[in-house]
Amino acid sequence: MIKEKMKKTHVPFRLNILFLFVFLLFSILILRLGMIQIVQGEDFERISEQTENVTAKSSAPRGKMYDRYGRVIVDNEPTFTLTYIRNQNTKQEERLEVARKLASFIEMDTDKVTERDLKDFWIMTRPEKAKAKLSEEEWEELESKKAYRLQIDRINEEDLKEITSDKDELKIAAIKRQMDSGYALSSQSIKKGLTREEIAQVSENLEDLPGVDISPDAERVYPYDETMETMFGNLGQIPKESLDAYTMKGYDNNDLVGISYLEKQYEDLLRGQKSMKKYVTDKSGKPIGEPEVIPGKRGNDLVLTVDIDLQQELETILEEELRKARARGNPYADRAYAIGMDPDTGEILAFGGTKYSSEDNEYIEYSYGTLSEAYEMGSAVKGASVLTGYETGVIGHGTTLYDTPISIPATKDKASYANLGWVNDVEALERSSNVYMFRIAMMMAGYDYVPNTSGIPWDPSTFNDVRYHFNQFGLGNKTGIDMPIETTGINGGIQQIGNLMDLMIGQFDTYTPLQMAQYISTIANDGKRIQPHFLKEVHEASNVDGLSNIIVDQFDTNVMNHIQMSQSDINRVQNGLWRVTNASNGTATKYFKGTDFTHAGKTGTAEVKFGRDNNIDGFNLTFVGYAPYEDPEIALAVVVPSLSSDRNESVNKDIARRLFKAYFDLKDEPKPAASIEEKEKEE
Template sequence: MVERNRKKTHVPLRLNILFLAVFLLFTTLILRLGVVQIVHGTSFQAEAERTENITAKLDAPRGKMFDTHGRVVVDNEPVFSVTFTRTNNTKQEEIYDIAKKLSKYIEKDTDQLTERETKDFYLSYKVNAQKIYKKLLTQKELETLSDKEQYNLVIDRLDAEDINLSEEEEEIAAIWREMIRGYALTPQRVKIGATSKEIAVISENLDEFNGTIDIKPDARRTYPYKDTLQSIFGKVGQIPKELISGYVLEGRDRNDLVGTSFLEEQYESVLRGTKTKINYVTDKSGNPVGKPEELKGSRGKDIVLTIDMELQKRVEEIVERQILDARREYTENNQLKSSYVVMMNPKTGEIYSMVGKKLEGGKFKDAPFGNVYNQYPMGSTVKAATVLTGFQTGVIEPGTVLYDTPLKLPGTKIKKSYKNMGYVNDIEALQKSSNVYMFRIAMMMAGYDYSEKKGFTKPQQAFETMRYYFNQFGLGVPTGIDLPYEDDGYNGGVKALGNLMDMGIGQFDTYTPMQMVQYISTIANNGYRMQPHLMKEIRSPSARAENPGESIYTFEPKVLNRIDMKQEWIDRVKQGLWSVMNTKEGTASYYFRNTEGYTAAGKTGTAQYDGDSYILTLVGYAPSDNPEVAFAVVSPYAEEGGINNKIGREILDAYFDIKKEGHQENLLDQPNQKNEKERENNNKEER
């Protein structure tokens, strides 16, 4: 009985303890909730309602380019672009799905899709990446390398031929590559210049894309004169991967459109506009809240070039016609397919015309960049520099007479002029283009005694001396032209005495057409070497589409150096260059003796090139007594027949005709119907 009572009193005690514990727990919970709500309630509510301000940017139209007379040569065309904007939460799979949907509504060019981007797309969506990893990586590599290192190895080892994307998949990949370039909440151009049909179809189906796809007003580059100088104007595109870090340090965004070549790249900081800014307010999940605020940007500054587009077009027509005429005249083994011409103000360095033409498949391709990238042996056109070098080193002086007869050196072929000239002085050597006169200058500079057949004990010094003085004219060194890149020619090195002699007649080192026009300009400008340039002025954006705005900056002519030669020596050489074109025995007198309204001075050249082929060259300036235009003509793989002289005469005539008649205000409204028809007929005949 006592035992039963003990059990009854024990059970209520345990229940009481349990109830007390529950009571204490509920009390603690209530107190904690009170603290959260009363003490920290405001801060937690603020966190729940927290928003973030994010600014996205969109490129503004670039500045325009005008020729020296205010004609628009590079413009902006208003277009609409298809853009993609992802949020912070957009997944890669969603981007692929959007790209696939979008491919049904737009046509996307796949030519710009790189091999690396194709591999990235292939590994991301086309195949089981793990199988590819196991196939291309060793077990050790899988265990020891980081994910990034493994991926890069797979990319390197993946054979492009094994990637079998269909045309539809390639188009999806091309769209995808544009979508993944940008940052979150930054509109990324998927297609610039969408067609009206594409705009309509996308607009009708925008709800499929949950706000990620939009149609925005945009601008793209247009060229009123089509291919003329378009390559020199340059291209605009996404920042090249190797330049991204530099642009980011300047404050640019990775998805910016920038100039990627020639003038667009050279003057990127001028031509780029002030970006449109779009201010978003997002919640803590990164989703936009409310309507974004848009701050309009402005287009970039305009550039006025030194190029005269009227002269440029005339020179292009001349070059094309002369190439076709020469090919018809010399049909046997005729490899002539190109010619390059530069016209420059020798006193200021302004480039008036820069023409390069290449005949491919019966049609001419515009290639003016050949004037700064292509280098050739220039032949006798360099002889003025050789004579002045001879004066400066003291091996000859004005009036020195040397005997022109074939020279025989040990271990070399006979070295001679195109005919035996007998005794000639410095002016006659230029007038008749004596090789032997230049050979003897080189031998004397090298300390070589021809009668004793000995000397030339310091070849390094001899070559360095000649190159040192040639460099002063711009031969073998950068010209300084305002382009991102240029070729400074080819230095043949130090070899035999015969090579030094060949260098004196332009048959050893090689130079570009731009270097040649700078060289002859230096002589025309009394020894002052000017920096060639294409930019004349920078102007503020104009409210009127057809005219540049107010001038902000004007390019000041820059003297790079003054050659070491005395003025009397330069005048002496200029007399020789005048005789080349204006005296009976001058090598170019047949073409230049009867000029109207001006007299010219210059030097012809023929260089053996690539076996039995030749390069015909010509440099010169006019008027000879007060030069205002200098020029260089280079025609690779040309036969004898004077294409260099014919082009030189006609381009000078064109320059002075335009000067006399006055420039046309708008070339696009006044096309040269006769020349256009003639060019069309010539091309038909060539085909």
């Protein structure tokens, strides 16, 4: 009985302890909730209404470009930019007041101010006059957007003269335009390249200029002036049609991007990583506290394949030789192109064009013509013609054909520059026999030629057969150059047997100077069509002058295809090209006498009509070649179109000889250290 009583009294005691413990926990919880709700409620409510935005960005310098020996050829010049960041709740009147203040501190270009900008500014600054543009009935009947559009339509030239005639007000309008072109909490550039005086004036008044700041920036500069400047490309606003694609990559609408050539091709590599200010804002868009700053980074540096010394020599040679041609009585010698590339790697060593500007009476840089201009190249293509003859079996090594004019009804006699008599395959290259190539075309087409006889059957599909073989050298195909654009020339289609014969001597389809460089490189390197390219290496950006030692990427040699011809066939044509510049009857021998390097090549003279109405008879003069002959280091293509002088004009050969010589002269000169590590070793 005693044990049972003790057991009954022990259980309620434990329960009481448990109830007390639970009561204390609930009391603490209620107290804590009360503190949160009553004492800290407003703070937590404000925090819950805050939003985080990563929006304010400042531009970062682009990567630099260097030549193959580490010399800066595209640089960044430090500058300062006036920027503006507006809050989401900033009113038009507040921005206008900031613009008015800025106008007293800086000069501003007003050329970009459009008529619509002026009309918007006029309405904002003249509210009473703007209201009077509509009747009371119109204000009552029309929606606000329609009313505004009607106001815009009714603003006339006299109204706008109130702004345009006042330089100060026009400047305010230009500043306001830039301030409005961004969006909330984005860093909008107002003016680049601030002067010291402007920096001082703005800096002293920043407290009265909400949203305004001065940011370090950089502008593209070219240490070698206009040398190759076209191929470097330009920067500009993102094209409308590409805006979505750029936005997906993290660009802002007002960013500058590469819009042409190398700047566009390698935009992803050259683009810098922007510095950002990470804001916390309340619901009204007002920043709370100081922003978190995320530093930016300059874009990667590109090492190009070009030798800037050789490039400068190329541009000088083109201009000087064109001037000489004009002095010899060639008034239409207005442009020339030349390309030097490594036939084994595809590296572009020098690449240029020169064009006469009648406005300035000067020759200007015209490099993009090497990619975009296509011409009939004449006999320079005959190396491909002979190899096509070998491959199709219509000729063999040592095949002789008789060179005499060919007469086809209703067609001007087709002949070489002279009646050469019996010539074999290598002699046909050495002496540049047109008839030998004509006969290859006729045999391929099954054309059983009889002089002055019409109706002889032939196979029109031979046009496609010839082009198939020419394409293997890159003639008529894109070369694959690392540029955003290049043309492939004009395919003349399938026409008459005489056109097929012209195709074999480079006087029917058209090709670009770059295609000619790829073609001769393919022969020089024993049959590999190599992709030409400007990019050699990509280096991580350095914080000091010079290239960093960290290579991010490099361009590997890309063999696009091997030609189908045998090595013995290629060797045979190489020998024919050697004879062009060395043998007694070579069409270029006298121009290459006395050189201290071995060489091979092929001249070309295409008869053309040019001028506004195609009423001028003339010639396109070309040369393709390589050196040294035994182990080629450089392949050249030279194109001088639309000359009116006789066919013996030497400008193409003169350019080629001088370029070869410049290459070998510069090759022997000591080269600068390219990377920081190499420079430190020299020191």
